[in-house]
Amino acid sequence: MFPAEIFSGCPSPGEREVFARLKDSSNTPDWIVLHSLDIAHHVRRVSGEADFVVIIPTRGVLCLEVKAYRRIHRNEAGWLYGSEQIPDSRGPFRQASEAMHSIRNRLIRKRPDLAHILFWSAVVLPYIDFKIPSNEWHDWQVIDAAHFRQRPLPESIENVLKNAREFLSTCESARWFNAGLPTLTPKQAKAIAQELRPSFEIFESTKVRRDRWDKEVRRYTEEQFASLDAMQANSRVLFTGPAGTGKTLLAIESARRAHSGGERCLFVCFNRLLGRWLQEEMAPLGETMTTSTFHSFLLSLAGCVPQGEGVSTSFWEEELPERAIEALVERDPQFTPFDTLIIDEAQDLLRANYLDVLDLLLRGGLASGRWRLFGDLEKQAIYSGSIPNPVALLQQRTGSVPLFSLRVNCRNSPRISTLVHLLGGLAPNYSRVLRPDNGIEPELKYYGSSAEQEAIFLQVLESWYGEGFGGGEIVVLSPRADRTSLAAHVAKEPWRSRLRPCAESTGGQISYASIHAFKGLEASAVVVTDIEHLTGDAAVDLFYVAVTRALHRLTILVHESARPDIIRALTGQGAVPNLNSSGEPSW
Incomplete structure (x- = not known):
């Protein structure tokens, strides 16, 4: 037939x-x-x-x-x-x-x-x-x-x-x-x-396929807008959910709705790279929309510039908020508060002194003003000094806070989502994964030395270029800082010229960044490098953040010393990887 x-x-x-x-x-x-x-x-x-x-x-x-x-x-x-x-x-x-x-x-x-x-x-x-x-x-x-x-x-x-x-x-x-x-x-x-009826085989090009997948992600994320509609009558809502549940795009949509209603809106996040991207997205909305990282906005309020690269943590966490409050209360009593506050990455900003600043920035304050907070309070509080119970802290300041739980993954493929659950320690798991299965397994490759890791890494890049991925679609993530990561030390051309730190890369170059710096963003294809162990909550949470950045393709380079950690993680979920000859698991 x-x-x-x-x-x-x-x-x-x-x-x-x-x-x-x-x-x-x-x-x-x-x-x-x-x-x-x-x-x-x-x-x-x-x-x-x-x-x-x-x-x-x-x-x-x-x-x-x-x-x-x-x-x-x-x-x-x-x-x-x-x-x-x-x-x-x-x-x-x-x-x-x-x-x-x-x-x-x-x-x-x-x-x-x-x-x-x-x-x-x-x-x-x-x-x-x-x-x-x-x-x-x-x-x-x-x-x-x-x-x-x-x-x-x-x-x-x-x-x-x-x-x-x-x-x-x-x-x-x-x-x-x-x-x-x-x-x-x-x-x-x-x-x-x-x-x-001649037999023939015509393949969907990789570019067409990725465009289709990207449209799927956007469509499934927009389906999450129903959560905003459900909470529209509430002036203050905390939206919580694991990575991949569309929090950032929901924050963007909330900001756009506030703007269309004629409100002056302050839209802040924690991470610098995410803040830069959000500013580009929100720029067409004009002057009534202020988009910034939280600390950049505080610098503008305080009128100060940090000196040098080695600015202490205490400056950002203690001194800068104090200066901003001083500027608002003493030097600028005519400051006009914002009508609406939107916060993405709320898990990183729910600190007592940060809330003091935000309270002054919002008409009616946090207790009576209009705000929408979006955060992953389970797994993405990866910075030292994060508050153990941020919801309780927020409730102390605002009274009862309506919470809306987001559990539907609209970003990652089902196979990546399964990996997140097994190795990223996500519990409870996603209630659903909206994207259909694309048939592509995430890859786990083991290395025994720096030279071997680099060789495997370049093979992955070569393969992805061969599939039609452009440099601008690929991101390399590491638990290490940029200057000590694998990507920063590649000497072989043409890859050396193609690799650039995220903050410096142009559209056609492969970007690399620390996992911390890339939190909140996503990419079509992600290589995670320099994984040397997977023990302890901090390491597992960082791994979770890294693997959830991938939309379509994911490869993880793991040191042989971490192989027992991987096996223990999978065994704890009732599955042991069947390692093939290339060191890749068959999930």
Whole structure:
């Protein structure tokens, strides 16, 4: 059967039944059946179609026209099927005959040696008895309800070809037909099928496939907007959920809605790279939308510039918030608070002194103002000094806080999501993963030395470039700082020139960053390097952040010393990796 399964959108119940009977027949092992064969060069029309073309070795080729109606009427205007009001001037027998002649003419132009093969046509009427004689058709050309129900369909088809052969053998005008010539061989039957419906394989390009996947991610994320609608009546909401549940895009949508309502909105996050991207996204909204990292905004309030790169943690966590509060209270009493506050990466900003600043920035303060907070309070509080119970701290300042839990993954593929659950320690797991399975496994590759890791790393990049990934679609993440990571020490060209820190890379270059710095962002293809152990909550949480950045492709490079950690993690979930010869697990 070509195709092997009937098209799901086939509207004809009769065609479905004919297809099923032919497919399920046990007495037709060498038959070839083409369903819904388009005819580009039709003898009467611009194009046409044959419902079924049945190719039978030793018998011939039969074109079937199926009319699955419970009422057929013919008058001087033509044929009327079922409740149709527009008559068909040709009728089913001529329709089948023209399809057959079109197919035969095309075939013998390319294969003159097949001109002697028997071609004929018939009409299948599975729901009505049709006993009307006519000079326009032979009664044995009809497979009506009586024949359809009382005998196997292959038997009826063979009977049509048998009668056609007998008719042509005695028909003086059919001089082209010679019953004495060899009948259709199995090899010729395959050649006819190949000529009529040639086999070919055309692959979806990697770029088209990734574009389709990206649109899927965007569509599934936008489905999460229903959570914003559900909480619209609440002035203050904390949205919580693990990585991949669409928090950042929900924050963006919240900010856009606030802007469209005429509100002055402050939209802040923690990470510098995420803040830069958010500023680009929100720039078209104009001056009433202020988008920044939290600390950059505090610098602008305090009017100070940190000196040098080695600024202490205490400056960011203690001194800078104090200066910002001083500027708001003492030096700028005319400061106009914002109407709405949107915070992404809330898990990193729920600190008492940070909340003091935010309270002054919002009309009505945190207790009475309008705000939306988005954060992963389970696994992404990866910075030292994070508050153990940030929700309790927030409730102390604001009273009862409505919480909305996001548990549906709309970013990662199902296989990456499974890896997040098994190795990233996500518990409870996602309630659902919206994206369909793309059939691509995340790869886990082990190395024993720095040189071996670099060799594997470059092989991965070479492979992804070969698949059509551009440099701008690939991100390399490491638990180490940029200057000590694998990517920073690659010396081999052209990869050395193609690799750049995220903060410096242009659109076509491969970006690399620490896992900390890339939190909140995502990329089509992610390589995670320098994984030397997977023990302790901090290491597991960092690993979780890294692997959830990948949209489509994920490869993780792990030192041999961490192999026991990987096995223990999987064993704890009831699965042990089946390591193949390349050191990759079959999940």
